[in-house]
Amino acid sequence: MKEVFLCSICNVSNGGCKEDCAYCTQSLKHNTGVEIYKEKSHEDIVKEAKFFYEAGALGFCLVTSGRSLTSRKTEYISKAARMIKDAGYNFHLIACCGSADKKSLQELKNNGVDSYNHNLETSKEFFPTICRTHTWEERYQTCENAASVGLMLCVGGILGIGETWEDRAEFYKSVNSLQPFTSNINFYIPHKALPIKNDIMQRTEAIECIKLARRYLPNTRLMMAGGREAVFGDDQREIFEAGIDAVVIGGYLNAKGGEIERDKNMLSSYGLGIASACH
Numbered sequence: 001m002k003e004v005f006l007c008s009i010c011n012v013s014n015g016g017c018k019e020d021c022a023y024c025t026q027s028l029k030h031n032t033g034v035e036i037y038k039e040k041s042h043e044d045i046v047k048e049a050k051f052f053y054e055a056g057a058l059g060f061c062l063v064t065s066g067r068s069l070t071s072r073k074t075e076y077i078s079k080a081a082r083m084i085k086d087a088g089y090n091f092h093l094i095a096c097c098g099s100a101d102k103k104s105l106q107e108l109k110n111n112g113v114d115s116y117n118h119n120l121e122t123s124k125e126f127f128p129t130i131c132r133t134h135t136w137e138e139r140y141q142t143c144e145n146a147a148s149v150g151l152m153l154c155v156g157g158i159l160g161i162g163e164t165w166e167d168r169a170e171f172y173k174s175v176n177s178l179q180p181f182t183s184n185i186n187f188y189i190p191h192k193a194l195p196i197k198n199d200i201m202q203r204t205e206a207i208e209c210i211k212l213a214r215r216y217l218p219n220t221r222l223m224m225a226g227g228r229e230a231v232f233g234d235d236q237r238e239i240f241e242a243g244i245d246a247v248v249i250g251g252y253l254n255a256k257g258g259e260i261e262r263d264k265n266m267l268s269s270y271g272l273g274i275a276s277a278c279h
């Protein structure tokens, strides 16, 4: 029986980002009105970890907004990682904190972080169309930095932001060159304040995107993240047939997810198991 991995997200800081990524509701440039907060307390982070651990998630990702992993953020995330592991929540722990140098990434690893999530988002050629405040190369370098200190990689992106099929193929070639453990797939969710005016992707096109990712990344865990509910509604069987083997449960950064129990029931109704170990 195919088993699906459940991953969860803890949005430890939100909004207030000075970058201009055109698809992101956390950018200050777009006035999206999302809640802005700097840092959740470590106690609240551990409470969320407990909730998702008991719900059966194997992955727990600590996500900060903003361009990069500063020394302050490194300390803050390191403390959160230690507290989560000391409390006995033996997650595959992921940090997603933007551009980062080797020294900061090494510190995260030393404190119990297992993987670093940094997305290339799209092809190198298309990236300057959707972001002018930092480069695709900076993103690629961070992924290389994370791998060089022994962190496992989660590298994915967002589809449906105006890129062509050629961009998608180039993007997945680049992701493949990093050989990530996991690649997350997000479908763009329209927001009236964002400059990208595309509608939500049609499900047939979205399924083709998943199949394309699977072709380029035969050995990588493919995780369906933002847009799962918005694109596929309650009928999600096809995404697993197309190659998805992990899902984010319990909501995304600034978009609601489905009920966790409902997701689990859905998986079992498709004859899919829930993975009980990460490797």
Ligand code: SF4
Binding pocket: 017, 018, 019, 020, 021, 024, 025, 026, 027, 064, 065, 066, 067, 098
């Ligand atoms: S750097 Fe990250 S948080 Fe900031 S706008 Fe871009 S995607 Fe959003």
